Amino acid sequence: MNAPYLETRSLSKAFGGVNALADVSLTVDRGEVHALIGPNGAGKSTLISVISGFERPDSGDILLGGKSVIGRRPYDLVRLGLARTFQSSRPVVGLSVLESVLLGMHIHRHASVLDTILRLPAYRRERSRQEQRALDILRTVGLGSRSRDRARDLSGAQGRSLEIAQIVATEAVIVLLDEPVAGMGATEIGLLADLVLHLRSEGCGILLVEHEMGFIFSVADRISVMDFGRVVDSGRPQAIRESKVVQSAYLGSSYEQQGGVADVVGGSE
Amino acid sequence: MTGSTFWLYTGCITATYAIAIIGLNVIAGLAGQVNLATTAFLAFGGYGYAIYTVTLHIEPWLGLVLAMVGAVIISAVLGLILLRLRGYYLAMATFTLAIAVASSANAASITGGAVGIPDIPPLTVGPIDFGLGSQLSFYGLAWGIVIVLVLLVWLANASPIGRAWRLIGSREELAMSLGVSTLKYKVAAFVVAGGLGALSGAMYAELTTYVSSDLYSSSVIVVFMAMLFVGGLGTMWGPVIGALIVTVLPSLIGGLQGATLLVVDSLFLAVIVLFPSGLGMAWRDARTFRYLVPRRLWSREK
Numbered sequence: 001m002n003a004p005y006l007e008t009r010s011l012s013k014a015f016g017g018v019n020a021l022a023d024v025s026l027t028v029d030r031g032e033v034h035a036l037i038g039p040n041g042a043g044k045s046t047l048i049s050v051i052s053g054f055e056r057p058d059s060g061d062i063l064l065g066g067k068s069v070i071g072r073r074p075y076d077l078v079r080l081g082l083a084r085t086f087q088s089s090r091p092v093v094g095l096s097v098l099e100s101v102l103l104g105m106h107i108h109r110h111a112s113v114l115d116t117i118l119r120l121p122a123y124r125r126e127r128s129r130q131e132q133r134a135l136d137i138l139r140t141v142g143l144g145s146r147s148r149d150r151a152r153d154l155s156g157a158q159g160r161s162l163e164i165a166q167i168v169a170t171e172a173v174i175v176l177l178d179e180p181v182a183g184m185g186a187t188e189i190g191l192l193a194d195l196v197l198h199l200r201s202e203g204c205g206i207l208l209v210e211h212e213m214g215f216i217f218s219v220a221d222r223i224s225v226m227d228f229g230r231v232v233d234s235g236r237p238q239a240i241r242e243s244k245v246v247q248s249a250y251l252g253s254s255y256e257q258q259g260g261v262a263d264v265v266g267g268s269e
Numbered sequence: 270m271t272g273s274t275f276w277l278y279t280g281c282i283t284a285t286y287a288i289a290i291i292g293l294n295v296i297a298g299l300a301g302q303v304n305l306a307t308t309a310f311l312a313f314g315g316y317g318y319a320i321y322t323v324t325l326h327i328e329p330w331l332g333l334v335l336a337m338v339g340a341v342i343i344s345a346v347l348g349l350i351l352l353r354l355r356g357y358y359l360a361m362a363t364f365t366l367a368i369a370v371a372s373s374a375n376a377a378s379i380t381g382g383a384v385g386i387p388d389i390p391p392l393t394v395g396p397i398d399f400g401l402g403s404q405l406s407f408y409g410l411a412w413g414i415v416i417v418l419v420l421l422v423w424l425a426n427a428s429p430i431g432r433a434w435r436l437i438g439s440r441e442e443l444a445m446s447l448g449v450s451t452l453k454y455k456v457a458a459f460v461v462a463g464g465l466g467a468l469s470g471a472m473y474a475e476l477t478t479y480v481s482s483d484l485y486s487s488s489v490i491v492v493f494m495a496m497l498f499v500g501g502l503g504t505m506w507g508p509v510i511g512a513l514i515v516t517v518l519p520s521l522i523g524g525l526q527g528a529t530l531l532v533v534d535s536l537f538l539a540v541i542v543l544f545p546s547g548l549g550m551a552w553r554d555a556r557t558f559r560y561l562v563p564r565r566l567w568s569r570e571k
Contacts, residue, residue: 052446074445074446075445075446075450078446086440086446090440092435092439093435093439095432095435099432103432103436103447106447106448107447113430117425118424119428166447
């Protein structure tokens with residue numbers, strides 16, 4: 001299959017006369033990290049909401065695995081291989097870390113309601129298989145020793161790793177990450193970068209919305225820059241680093257004073 | 270009534286209420302959806318059972334089943350419409366439903382108007398009579414149902430179904446993005462609440478041999494919410510503990526007459542503020558509780 005797994009074609013969306021998205025076309029392929037940067041209000045989060053089915057575009061098309069998925073609900077899209085994270089990662093009340101990962105396997109459950117509630121063998125087999133896999137995933141994201149703890153006892157950074165673990169559990173092909181490193185320290189950002197690169201090596205395509213430049217340049221294969229709902233530039237990280245359009249739209253004058261993107265820590269805020 | 274028949278009767282009422290609260294706990298406590306319509310489903314069960322058995326002379330067991338099936342169908346249809354709403358909107362919609370059912374019952378002739386429907390026949394199995402005459406058998410039946418229901422809800426709660434409900438309750442958008450058809454799960458929980466509400470309403474009618482619209486008035490909604498919160502929202506034994514406390518407490522205090530509701534309402538408010546996890550889980554809030562009391566009253570140090 002040569003076509004990119006996720007493709008948006010001329011997506012537009014207006015909120016009360018303001019163009020949140022204007023003619024946005026971009027692609028995310030398997031094994032690729034495509035980062036989306038731009039000032040607050042540029043339309044990045046709207047794009048994530050539209051692609052993941054929470055908002056409907058006014059016009060344009062979204063292709064997932066070659067099929068148009070406009071109008072599909074979020075819970076159908078995940079069955080077609082698209083999953084996302086949210087900016088807030090509040091844990092679910094009363095669940096353990098392991099149980100939280102099992103939530104991500106919701107679409108892979110096949111035992112009937114009766115089997116499930118009465119814990120008949122069909123359910124128990126499925127359950128032990130899924131628990132084994134959930135433990136494997138937790139080890140991958142560095143939470144292997146925390147599986148029995150309550151999800152709410154995890155730190156903020158560990159909570160985000162747990163959300164990544166949930167995404168892995170869905171077996172999604174395309175993953176949308178909405179500001180995954182917000183509020184994290186340098187060590188935690190490094191761990192998350194490793195996780196994103198791991199997902200990529202497993203064949204996932206990742207669309208990453210983020211402000212943290214160091215993180216973006218350590219993982220991105222391609223960067224698109226949004227401003228006023230439009231994609232104003234797109235290309236290899238090196239090209240974006242040197243682009244005049246990007247410097248004026250996003251990085252601003254402070255960028256030029258500091259002399260390089262690599263020195264801008266913490267994004268535009 | 271002598272002392273022991275009084276407590277037997279109170280035990281029967283407690284178990285009957287607990288059945289409805291166990292259902293309410295599934296939609297409100299696990300799936301996190303506001304539902305003020307419990308009395309509407311009690312009414313569907315109570316009037317359904319009364320109309321089938323008294324007006325249509327149907328065999329009581331069949332009447333009980335038909336009343337529940339009717340409530341399940343109604344709650345599935347209403348759930349599909351109402352559960353698209355959230356928060357205040359869902360609260361107002363379900364509250365309006367409860368009020369509308371009670372006032373319609375008060376006005377319609379099929380429900381006996383303001384008088385209601387008397388002389389509801391008892392459920393029987395051979396020589397065993399579950400009616401007013403022999404409360405011991407009703408007591409056994411009702412508590413048997415309660416125990417089975419608590420067990421089933423406990424099993425469901427510990428399963429992927431319960432996890433999906435709690436995920437919807439705390440993060441609905443995440444639930445959707447992980448593939449949970451949120452409306453389907455919310456409607457399922459609403460149907461459980463509706464069906465058990467109807468069972469409770471029918472059993473109450475069977476026990477007291479009488480239904481009328483004041484059993485389903487707006488103040489009764491508060492009593493049922495009080496049972497849920499006093500016992501502990503989202504806990505497994507909370508509905509039973511709450512039904513027990515709210516039913517028994519007024520009798521223990523005694524001679525309150527019109528002030529009974531005031532006591533229940535005050536208890537409700539006190540528990541919500543001091544023990545938000547419910548009295549069944551009071552130990553969990555004990556640490557929080559002391560911060561509400563001036564420090565010098567509990568601290569001997571410094």
